[in-house]
Amino acid sequence: MLTAGRLLAAVPGQCHQLIGHRNGCGFPAPSTDDFDYANKNLFSLHLGSIDFQFNKPVLLELIGVALVMALFLAAFSRPRLVPARGPRLQNIMESVYDFVGLGIARDVIGKEGQKFVPYLVTLFSFVLVVNVFEIIPVAQFPASSRIAIPIYLALISFLIFNYVGIRRKGLIAYFREIVLPPNVPWPLYIILSPIEFFSTIVVRPFTLAVRLFANMFAGHLLLLTFTVATTYLLQPNIQALFGGISFLLTIVLIGFELLVDVLQAYIFTILTAVYISGALAEEH
Amino acid sequence: MNNADANAAWSIVGLLISGLVVWGGVGALLTHLTGLRFFLPVGILLGVVASLYLVVARYGRA
Numbered sequence: 001m002l003t004a005g006r007l008l009a010a011v012p013g014q015c016h017q018l019i020g021h022r023n024g025c026g027f028p029a030p031s032t033d034d035f036d037y038a039n040k041n042l043f044s045l046h047l048g049s050i051d052f053q054f055n056k057p058v059l060l061e062l063i064g065v066a067l068v069m070a071l072f073l074a075a076f077s078r079p080r081l082v083p084a085r086g087p088r089l090q091n092i093m094e095s096v097y098d099f100v101g102l103g104i105a106r107d108v109i110g111k112e113g114q115k116f117v118p119y120l121v122t123l124f125s126f127v128l129v130v131n132v133f134e135i136i137p138v139a140q141f142p143a144s145s146r147i148a149i150p151i152y153l154a155l156i157s158f159l160i161f162n163y164v165g166i167r168r169k170g171l172i173a174y175f176r177e178i179v180l181p182p183n184v185p186w187p188l189y190i191i192l193s194p195i196e197f198f199s200t201i202v203v204r205p206f207t208l209a210v211r212l213f214a215n216m217f218a219g220h221l222l223l224l225t226f227t228v229a230t231t232y233l234l235q236p237n238i239q240a241l242f243g244g245i246s247f248l249l250t251i252v253l254i255g256f257e258l259l260v261d262v263l264q265a266y267i268f269t270i271l272t273a274v275y276i277s278g279a280l281a282e283e284h
Numbered sequence: 285m286n287n288a289d290a291n292a293a294w295s296i297v298g299l300l301i302s303g304l305v306v307w308g309g310v311g312a313l314l315t316h317l318t319g320l321r322f323f324l325p326v327g328i329l330l331g332v333v334a335s336l337y338l339v340v341a342r343y344g345r346a
Contacts (some may be wrong), residue, residue, distance in 0.1 A: 108291065183341045191307070191334045192341075199295075199302035207298065274291045 030224035060143040108273040131261035145216035154209035165279030303335025
């Protein structure tokens with residue numbers, strides 16, 4: 001792992017965020033560079049033309065996968081029918097399962113939703129964990145702020161809702177239902193069909209991915225701005241007052257970001273359920 | 285608000301964006317190709333009106 005000390009040693013005399021103000025660099029504003037781990041590999045491997053780079057976002061993603069697996073396996077490997085009182089792991093994980101299984105799958109999709117509960121619970125748990133890495137000390141980076149992760153998750157959701165729709169109604173009937181809205185005189189299809197097609201095939205996966213990415217990206221920038229401002233302003237003069245305020249705001253914003261993390265995981269999951277529900281619904 | 289309404293609300297946002305992008309995009313393309321500037325605003329207006337009409341047709345009479 002890159003430690004803060006090695007990071008500082010790696011850029012002697014440059015305008016680094018933590019030491020920039022000592023070199024007369026001015027306020028080192030956070031930027032997209034803080035999301036760029038291209039030259040900060042934990043290790044890299046070159047197999048012919050394949051460039052394999054292993055960096056912090058990848059590590060966090062793998063830890064997220066392992067953590068979700070471990071928590072659910074530990075909670076349900078020896079399940080008790082009548083759980084013990086108090087906050088046991090099984091009770092906690094059951095509440096996550098119920099939250100998604102009842103609150104999202106059953107309420108949005110209906111009784112057919114049971115089939116999709118495994119995917120939706122996995123999706124919710126994984127997105128939640130990689131989001132919350134944003135405010136976990138040492139990790140301090142939301143892996144979902146690298147757009148590759150939201151894109152892949154959105155792609156999986158996109159393939160699932162189209163697959164269940166095509167399987168339920170057949171390829172032609174499914175797309176006819178998408179591009180030919182009811183209660184419309186036929187000449188208007190020339191104008192309306194492209195909108196419907198674009199909305200379902202392009203806008204849905206795109207907004208799904210970008211919504212998660214942009215929220216986590218903005219959240220990380222927000223926290224960076226105030227943490228960097230705190231270290232920048234904490235000097236033995238009147239600036240320290242503003243540094244203190246910045247520090248307090250950082251704590252408030254960490255709470256706010258926890259809310260955003262949970263909310264974005266919830267929205268990603270409920271939208272996937274809404275799209276599946278729409279693909280399964282019979283047109284009237 | 286029942287679930288059908290909630291589902292519709294999520295889809296409506298996507299439709300409104302789509303109308304703007306698709307026909308606004310066609311307008312922008314025609315403006316780019318022909319150099320006639322009125323294509324872009326006409327395309328955007330057409331897209332917004334069409335997507336609003338689509339929302340009413342699909343969800344307004346349920």
